[in-house]
């Protein structure tokens with residue numbers, strides 16, 4: 001037993017994985033019968049774990065070999081803490097029974113009690129076992145024997161306000177019983193109960209069963225009891241087949257006593273539209289909101305015994321009755337904009353919007369939504385943008401014709417506003433090197449033209465022709481420049497002597513189709529003309545510090561210019577020397593061409609179509625006078641990334657430092 005316990009401990013602590021999700025909430029495995037509990041201000045999910053039927057196990061039937069536990073603080077990001085109990089570890093259980101059906105877990109006196117059904121070793125039917133732990137995620141210590149007097153499935157335990165615990169289970173109807181303080185034994189006498197048997201099945205000897213039948217429930221098949229207390233009421237909720245040949249609804253009854261009698265009230269959730277036969281659920285209040293956890297065969301459309309947990313918000317009427325809930329794809333929770341926003345799980349959509357598996361052979365790869373054409377849209381509620389300051393969107397999209405993805409955000413009480421627009425050009429350029437991307441998945445990016453404040457609904461609008469969208473994700477742009485505060489103290493050249501603080505004029509758009517025009521004469525003529533315009537130019541200047549030795553002017557243009565390519569950049573900085581520094585040279589690298597002036601005198605020209613290389617060109621010998629020296633540059637580029645790296649070097653090519661940089 002000790003060895004088994006240690007193994008469980010090692011396995012549980014090794015296996016932790018995280019996932020974000022809408023409905024279904026766990027996306028890398030099946031998770032049926034979701035019992036959720038709040039422990040230590042977190043939601044813990046204890047589902048059963050459907051698997052595909054292995055060789056030798058009963059075909060077309062429920063098949064579960066172990067239990068995982070998951071936790072979440074926001075109901076969208078779930079941590080899988082790994083396996084907590086396996087069928088081979090249950091001392092009294094059939095190690096190859098695959099019957100680890102719907103479980104529950106409760107806390108009492110700082111200990112966690114995990115209740116689970118299982119087929120007994122060498123026996124028939126189901127018994128219910130207990131395992132205890134000091135933390136909800138385990139490790140769990142298994143009891144040697146199942147609970148005496150309980151024969152059935154789907155245990156649920158209620159710890160009442162006075163500390164008295166009750167256990168409910170299904171098997172010969174729904175039964176309930178008091179638990180002793182040790183949480184592992186029934187409190188009260190056992191009765192001999194005659195086994196119900198199917199027509200034609202042999203007579204069975206009577207069984208010793210504890211507790212009592214829950215009275216007041218409607219006729220029809222019932223299982224999966226989940227009992228909770230709210231205000232003055234106890235609620236007994238349960239999956240219920242309300243009509244002959246039907247499938248399970250979720251229904252409920254109310255009482256002022258934990259063991260009834262119950263007053264049947266009606267439906268919480270109707271039958272699944274796709275005839276997934278089972279449903280199974282739990283309800284909880286978390287941070288002031290009530291939620292319904294339930295399951296559906298989302299990842300297993302042709303087999304309703306492989307199911308996945310989902311969540312919806314649920315409400316109560318003033319008389320305590322429960323409001324009926326409709327299943328949704330979006331589910332609940334506020335999703336961080338920085339995680340994948342699976343818009344195929346939309347909250348709402350215009351007519352004709354559909355969703356389909358990305359890969360029918362591997363349904364865990366999720367879905368994509370298709371918007372049929374101009375005017376169609378979908379809305380995904382509650383995306384939290386508070387971590388985005390200056391960002392861009394990444395979209396996984398596919399189209400058959402050129403179209404656009406228009407992304408709007410709608411904050412609380414505000415009208416929707418466009419935040420990004422992506423062009424989906426699928427026809428490609430003609431010629432041997434470019435293929436058409438028609439009908440292929442593309443991952444495109446576009447800057448955010450507006451950043452929503454806090455939580456907003458995201459809308460995806462379709463351009464001229466049909467569009468499929470898998471997901472969106474929002475990211476902060478890497479900070480290439482930090483604006484320099486007016487009151488900032490002077491900077492110094494970096495370790496390698498590079499000047500990283502410059503005043504940059506907002507990029508001046510240039511109509512340059514090819515950089516082959518950057519000849520000596522063209523550059524002199526162009527720079528002279530532009531230089532003459534400078535004094536009257538109304539353009540804005542930005543004082544910027546670069547985190548890297550090279551100033552990535554391309555990113556400056558992305559943010560402050562009207563276009564990323566085809567720009568002239570004017571840059572200025574002031575080199576303030578305590579003493580004169582002579583016999584030095586200006587060393588520059590730029591992409592593309594550039595020209596440099598020290599105290600108004602031209603000192604260097606880098607002509608031609610260049611890549612940025614450190615010390616690519618050096619000036620004649622120069623002197624930096626004592627006091628302020630103005631260094632000015634012009635960098636020009638057509639189609640291509642623009643950047644520059646500038647420093648002074650001495651006669652040995654070593655960096656010159658020891659001066660201040662002001663601007």
Ligand code: FUB
Pocket residue numbers: 032033048062101102153154223224239278279280
């Ligand atoms: O998951 C196996 C069984 O299916 C559960 O125990 C029932 O409640 C039903 O959901």
